[in-house]
Structures are given as structure tokens and as C-alpha cells.
Amino acid sequence: MARKAATTRRETLKATAIGAFALAIAPRLALADAASVDAEIKKLYGDKKPAEGKIKLDVPQIAENGLVVPINVEVESAMSAADHVKTVHVFADGNPLPGIASFTFTPESGKAAASTRMRLAQTQNIICLAEMSDGKLYSAKAQVKVTIGGCGG
Amino acid sequence: MSNKPTPRVRVPATAKKDEVIEIKTLISHEMESGQRKSADGQTIARKIINTFTASFNGKTFFEAKWHPAISANPYQSFFYKASESGEFTFAWKDDDGSTYESKAKLSVG
Structure with missing residues (x-):
């Protein structure tokens, strides 16, 4: 139970990090x-x-x-x-x-x-x-x- | 900012024959570039004035095609070689299909 929760949190963090990176780089690529x-x-x-x-x-x-x-x-x-x-x-x-x-x-x-x-x-x-x-x-x-x-x- | 765009034109009222006069125009318009995103991440649809034309007695003598890189409240200046008295028509064409017009008289003597 506790283990599953930890995985979810890690995945969430990872997804957020990728999302933030994509947002940061997107306007540059569009130029x-x-x-x-x-x-x-x-x-x-x-x-x-x-x-x-x-x-x-x-x-x-x-x-x-x-x-x-x-x-x-x-x-x-x-x-x-x-x-x-x-x-x-x-x-x-x-x-x-x-x-x-x-x-x-x-x-x-x-x-x-x-x-x-x-x-x-x-x-x-x-x-x-x-x-x-x-x-x-x-x-x-x-x-x-x-x-x-x-x-x- | 959904006020109706108001054109402003500065053109001399009189000119000598063959004199080259400068015409300055300005129109209030947000020129939404289609590149911006709203707070919820949605792209705001493009809505710009894409064409400006200047005609004299019905004959077009100057045209400007504008891309989204033109600033809000677009300014445009250009020249005209006066030959006879008549009337200028300035027209701005919006992405949404509407046209805004302004007219000015010129007397040549």
C-alpha cells in the first residue's frame, strides 16, 4: 500500500518535470x-x-x-x-x-x-x-x- | 478589447501637381498574433488585419500585407504622387472578414 503510493508520487514528479521542461523549450523550438x-x-x-x-x-x-x-x-x-x-x-x-x-x-x-x-x-x-x-x-x-x-x- | 477599430489618417488636404505627399495611418486593433496562450494554456486564435490598401479615385496605389509580426494598433506610412483632385479610400481588412474604411479628400492646384 505504502509502496504503491510512493511509486505514484514519483511518477507524478517525473511527469511534472518533463512537462515543465517541454514548456520551457517549446517556445524556442517554435522560432x-x-x-x-x-x-x-x-x-x-x-x-x-x-x-x-x-x-x-x-x-x-x-x-x-x-x-x-x-x-x-x-x-x-x-x-x-x-x-x-x-x-x-x-x-x-x-x-x-x-x-x-x-x-x-x-x-x-x-x-x-x-x-x-x-x-x-x-x-x-x-x-x-x-x-x-x-x-x-x-x-x-x-x-x-x-x-x-x-x-x- | 472588442471596441470597433477606429482608423486615423493624416493626409494633406491640398497638394501641388506632381508633389509627392506622405500619408500616415493608424488603426486601433489588438492584432492578436495567434502565438499567445491564455492562462489555461489554450492558444488564443489569430485575429489580425491582414491587408491594408490605399486607393485614389478608385485606383489602388499602395498595398500592405501584414503578418502577425505587425504590432498592435498598426501604423503605416507611405507616399502618393498627386496628379488630380479626388478622394482617397483607405481600407483595412480583418481576418474575420470585416473591412474598416476611411476616406479623405485631396485638392490639387
Whole structure:
């Protein structure tokens, strides 16, 4: 009788410990990485390699609050009917999901620039990819150090 | 926080022809990411505004697709090259199917 009770207690403790460990490790495993960003880009543009330059990616070097991190993207372009920026995608390699936002521009935009605010779970890289009207791709990358993550953990 | 999202838009009322103007928008919305868990361990369902579009006289000139990584009360700024007088329509599309709209007039002279 006493022996059975002891076993049950041990099992309970063991189960609790495993449960706590799983909880502790789960959010880490769920995070995206550089490979998932590459996979997203591959889904959109196949094996086309983006060039450096043209993009001005403005993010803070250090973000105190990961819940609200300002981001400003500007792509150099004449924004004429023949030569303009079509789409700008923004990705992050350390969030639960790699996507942040995608902006679609037209010649009427006048300027291929947009600002918004994003959530960052941890210190990570922001990757920006611009597609021009002639099909050329450009990319830019910047790291943001996050002091307090923004994933409601 | 189930108040109806209220859009706020800052756009100049007048512009010169071919002037590139900046438009700033903000909408109150919790942007529930679908990543958070409630106190009893249940995942809180995702509910975000997934698309924002800006049109002038019915023609879309800027669109933003938002992922759950966009902050609550999403802010968006962008530009427009003024060509003629008319009206802007800004539309936010929610995961639940509803659309929130805001309009603003622009006179070009």
C-alpha cells in the first residue's frame, strides 16, 4: 500500500518535470531561423539571387521593447511606369513566423518608401527584399538587438 | 478589447501637381498574433488585419500585407504622387472578414 503510493508520487514528479521542461523549450523550438526565411524567399522567387544595394533599411540597432519596433524601408527608384519598385517584402529570422510585411507599390506611389511597427521576439536579423518592375531583385539585412521580447510569453 | 477599430489618417488636404505627399495611418486593433496562450494554456486564435490598401479615385496605389509580426494598433506610412483632385479610400481588412474604411479628400492646384 505504502509502496504503491510512493511509486505514484514519483511518477507524478517525473511527469511534472518533463512537462515543465517541454514548456520551457517549446517556445524556442517554435522560432523561425535563417533557413525558413530563405525558404519563404525561394517560394516567392525560386532560385533567383538578389543583388545588394538600392534599399535603405532603417531599423533601430537596439530595441528596448520588442513589441513595437519601428521599421522604415526605402528603395531607390525613379518610380516611372517603365521603372519602378513592385514589391518589398520584410522578413525576420528569429520570430515564430518569418514574415513581417509585404508592400506593393505603383508608379502613383511617387516614392517606394513605407514605415510601420513590428514585433520582434528576440535579437535577430531583418531581411528586406525588393522586386523591381524589370524583375531584378535587391536585398538588405540589418540586425536588431532586442532587450525585451515581444511575443507575449 | 472588442471596441470597433477606429482608423486615423493624416493626409494633406491640398497638394501641388506632381508633389509627392506622405500619408500616415493608424488603426486601433489588438492584432492578436495567434502565438499567445491564455492562462489555461489554450492558444488564443489569430485575429489580425491582414491587408491594408490605399486607393485614389478608385485606383489602388499602395498595398500592405501584414503578418502577425505587425504590432498592435498598426501604423503605416507611405507616399502618393498627386496628379488630380479626388478622394482617397483607405481600407483595412480583418481576418474575420470585416473591412474598416476611411476616406479623405485631396485638392490639387
